[in-house]
Amino acid sequence: MPPYPTGSWIPVALSADLPAGTVMPAQSPAGPVALWRSRSGRASAFADRCPHRGMRLSHGFVRGETLSCIYHGWGYAQEGNCLRIPAHPALTPPDTIRVATQHVEDGDGVIWISAGETAAPPPRLDGVAPLRSMMVEANVAALEAAAGAKAAGGLLDHSNDGLTLRLLLAPDGEARTLMHVLVGEDANPTERIAASRAAETLRRAAERIRSGGAVQ
Template sequence: MPPPPVAWTPVALAADLQPGAAAGVVVDGAEVAIWRDTAGTPHAWEDRCPHRGMKLSFGFVRGERLACLYHGWEYDGGGQCRYIPAHPDLDVPASICVNRYSAADAAGLLWVASGTGSGDLPDPGDPLSPLRSLFIDAPLGEVLNRLAADGLPGLGPVVESAEDGPLLNFDQAGHRFVVGRHPTGPSGTALHILLKGEVSAEARAAMIPATAELRRLAEAGR
């Protein structure tokens, strides 16, 4: 049985999308532009400029607005086009508007949902230490089965693992791992991995080769 659909999808480590930055992600098979305004508020939009269809994730942030790379059309936080450089005096019609998703920061992750989003976002209570986002060319189900059973390769046995909606938690090597599960396509997976509590940067950096090994094993199907 596939897992029940979840309203919110984790799409990035919150810290990996800086204020003033834009990036492209896939949510439920759709291309979505995520960006933070310079105040740090996250936004998620259909990744397509209403003007010529250019990916808005290629664009650039100016204050509270995202500007398209092609012709500089600027959209405010509500997705409304506010400025067209080729027609600087134009009062932009309200019909020029980007389709929006919901975006929120919670549990060290950036979440996106269609429409207004439904259901609660996780609240772990404890502080979380980010590890990394890992992109794997293998289906989500296979990657999760492997992760729940064996954790990160070479770090010893997994003591316990449990699915918690869009998160997978497991205990390994004295740490509790919290993993945001993010299908990027029929045969593509992103894992957004954090650790419960304050874990030193050195200890986390030492785990990076194990994450690379997980990616290698998952893609080899072994």
């Protein structure tokens, strides 16, 4: 397993991007996952493959507290066990039919997935609030070079025209980085727009570095 700058926890999405009753694809150290939130608001992460026919569960749909595959409707509980097979409504699915799950924590506006066994909770993000996420087609080193700063604990501080951004980084393979943009909790709308634009500028600069171009 590759090292991650946030230790045992990977910030895979912002809480606001996963409303109750929805599912989305995400990437974890173990591979693609179906990240979903039940109707009651609990976030879960499944391996993104239905055990029946291999369909991506991130294409599925949420019913109450279960995630169902879009292909044949097999439904899975948050613990990963199969609860329902529509073609056999009278059947109680055996416990051997289940989806691999990963430990999820949802706090400070960020959804985290554990990269392994951990006793400690995810890092706290005091004083900041998530603004948006973006995929950068460059690695963390290119982002550091573009920012002129080093990331610490998964956080990269970037100053631009008097504005300081906090960027929460999650490597996605060897050449991509999921970048979550954080702003001060009391940031006003103008400051939030400026932060979003500054993050876009940094993303483009990092991608130019990766492709061998100069930072402008």
